[in-house]
Amino acid sequence: MGQTPPGILPALNINKALNKGYSVNLKNEYRFSENVDNLSFELSDLSLIFGKKMGINHHLSMGLLTRIENSNLTPRSIFQYTYLQKLSRFKIAYRLVSDQTFEEKESTLFRYRFRVMTEIPLSGQELNKKEFYLKLGNEYLNGWEAKVHSLEVRGISSLGYEFTPKNKVEVGIDYRYRATPISRSTVWLNACWYLKF
């Protein structure tokens, strides 16, 4: 199994609630890979996603992501359904995503993803401001590009801190294992700042 160099994924995630259950999400993520003795910029993703609450625990979203890599822009459309649940000791979100990446001179990449993500307070049963929490997640990504199938599994484990319910910071490990067509694994250090307005 190949192993690609580790790297870091800093991101800024901004959310805004609109009227009548609508919301908008703006995310900017960077990817830096580790070289011999330094980190080099690899790419950046900028996405804008609109969401709508469809009932008590259901959320539908759609939007566009642009990947900036070597001065090239690659667009990706995103359709997302999330089921949100608040249990007695943690929050959990089940997310189904269909995305399509339109690469120049290459076939369109279709991906179908399923992710389960939980947030577990580390102090008491309810997360309050100025408290730490654990975020654990597992995601499966199936992709098809010109009939070639790929499967990737991700394990996400982060430590978060809630300044206020609308201001959170998370730092953790994002482990990605690609099973097919060529197996490889990558470890990313992720850091994300979540803001809500």
Add this chain to the structure above:
Amino acid sequence: MRYILFLFVFVYSFSGISQVKYEKERRVKVEEVPSEALNFMQEFLPEKKVKWFYEEGTFGNSYETKFKKNGFKYSIEFDTIGKIQDVEIIIQIDEIEGYIYENIKTRLNQILENYSIQKSQIQYVGNIYDLLSLNDLKKAHIQQLGIAYELVVKGKIDGEVKLIEFNFSQTGDLIHQSELHLQNFDNLEY
């Protein structure tokens, strides 16, 4: 297969919904809990160590312990000097007696367009002796205790989803309702 290693187990049986009534809650050590509260619990549940929480809320601060006994989820609240306030037991909504349940449903339908009950619990108040009897629900002095129902309901009001706590009397009349903050799931969703 290797990627099975990455599977997290999400099958914890945490039934019920969180205590969202309070603004802030933190775990406390047993040494911090007033002796009167500890004495009550020593009689109520001598066979088990319980977890203690300190809660700062809109209506004052309190100590609370939560535990399971005979398949029921209990929550017992004490004031800051350890005097017992109430005993709450999580129930299924359909465990509420027929005509009371109908009264509650009628009221909820009047207030909310569409709703789901997130948590329902029965609250007992009374003297220490009668509250202690709740450690065995078959022998509990129910007739001597005051009863109320507390429901956390997620529902639509004017097209907007809200989380609301309702307090109903023993007969299912609405006593009080207050809006609770909806949980922020953004960091789990995006």
